[in-house]
């Protein structure tokens with residue numbers, strides 16, 4: 001019995017040890033993973049740095065070259081000043097304060113050398129600061145252009161709809177100035193480090209113990225970095241709060257929101273909430289700053305203690321006759337310079353840290369855009385005309401970053417040339433289905449095919465160019481009217497005949513005629529142009545959606561909600577007619593989303609969506625005959641209108 005007990009104990013101990021080993025292995029794997037992650041981040045930063053230095057060269061070669069030269073000169077001058085002073089003082093001690101030619105011939109070079117170095121330190125430092133500011137502003141402009149181009153080049157809308165992605169995009173867009181300064185901050189940091197090293201070498205020559213003074217700079221920098229990291233973490237954690245605060249404040253100023261805000265009297269409350277958010281974010285920042293300031297003060301206290309000890313050591317040496325008075329003068333000069341270099345190093349590491357955070361988001365955005373472009377490059381062009389139509393087979397979709405499926409088990413076929421109606425209550429998934437059809441998102445599972453080719457294998461930009469659409473949340477482009485319409489087909493934005501034809505197809509002639517200067521009228525109050533009614537804006541949006549004359553897919557997602565039912569009916573009749581006549585040429589599929597059943601009844605085939613899936617489908621006649629949900633809602637609406 002005892003033996004069995006012993007064995008059990010031993011087995012227990014063995015199991016415990018195995019568990020410990022496994023835990024340690026787990027920790028090791030984690031650490032290796034962390035290290036690999038850090039190396040990746042470092043590689044990303046170096047790539048960004050190289051890109052920024054190249055960008056600086058591209059935006060202004062002369063300023064970049066002069067800036068490099070000045071930085072190097074400014075880095076070595078503090079040491080030169082210290083050396084010159086030591087030279088003069090020691091010479092004076094040895095040879096007395098004799099004047100005349102002999103003294104000048106001995107001291108002249110040292111005085112000129114010192115004066116030049118001091119001049120370089122002051123003038124060069126200032127010139128370098130001005131050059132840097134000019135370069136950073138040019139680079140900022142270029143980086144803003146790059147970031148915006150990246151945001152625009154990513155197909156789909158995931159990066160603009162997901163809160164975590166939006167935070168990254170927001171921080172990258174807001175941080176271009178910090179990023180522009182990144183490269184030069186690294187150069188400044190590196191040259192300040194060279195300066196510190198040179199000062200260290202000179203101090204060590206007087207007494208190796210003085211290296212202790214250089215060592216006290218380490219806590220100053222380390223604590224400074226930690227303080228900065230706290231502040232950055234607070235800033236990053238508050239990105240969403242800051243976005244919300246900006247959004248609420250913008251609502252108070254936005255003329256489109258003004259009616260609702262004024263009538264509801266919600267302005268003061270919105271402003272109060274925005275202010276509360278701002279205060280919350282400021283509180284977090286303040287807390288981080290106070291903690292950081294305390295830590296930094298501790299670092300500087302150590303430095304001051306080290307400096308005091310260093311000076312006491314040299315005074316002792318001088319009094320003991322072990323060092324010349326020139327050494328004391330040099331130590332005092334270098335100590336003052338050391339403090340300046342330390343400030344410079346600290347401020348550049350702070351800027352590097354700040355910009356490093358932006359650099360991470362910037363690298364993410366660039367990678368995201370590059371991956372999207374690379375993957376799009378291998379995809380094929382859409383067919384020039386649809387022959388097989390669009391097929392959905394057991395399609396399901398969950399928005400990235402969420403867990404609840406919004407669409408599931410969607411199976412349908414849209415034959416070439418057909419007009420498809422989509423109906424369903426709010427939130428049924430109609431717009432989401434439209435987003436999948438237009439390639440803005442890929443299905444999470446199932447097949448979505450165009451003429452038998454998965455839509456994911458078709459180049460997104462080419463599919464976007466082969467589609468056109470009008471949406472319920474259309475854009476009010478505050479541009480001259482012809483551009484606000486022509487932007488629907490960018491290559492033909494200035495093609496007046498194409499714009500006029502689109503206006504006619506959308507039945508927007510009366511709206512254009514009502515504008516003072518017709519198609520040349522400036523739209524929108526913000527730029528002193530004509531203000532339009534919501535319905536008039538919508539007519540122009542419909543015209544914009546008609547700019548592409550031979551699309552393969554036309555989506556009309558409640559584009560006429562601001563029009564009266566009669567106008568909507570007439571428009572859809574016209575669209576359906578156009579769709580059927582265009583069908584012969586391109587086999588285009590028209591998808592029409594509407595809450596008005598009389599409009600949807602014009603479609604060749606209707607899908608009734610409920611809870612993210614197809615509840616019923618068929619022609620209007622079939623659905624009415626089936627007497628299901630569609631028939632019920634149709635009858636209810638008809639009774640309400642007539």
Ligand SMILES: Nc1ncnc2c1ncn2[C@@H]1O[C@H](COP(=O)(O)OP(=O)(O)OP(=O)(O)O)[C@@H](O)[C@H]1O
Nearest residue numbers: 161399402406424425426427428429430431432433
């Ligand atoms: N970007 C998004 N991220 C996460 N969920 C979303 C997103 N857009 C829509 N949803 C969710 O998907 C569901 C379907 O929304 P969708 O806009 O497709 O409905 P809809 O049928 O077009 O509604 P409506 O008739 O009101 O326009 C909703 O529950 C909505 O909350």
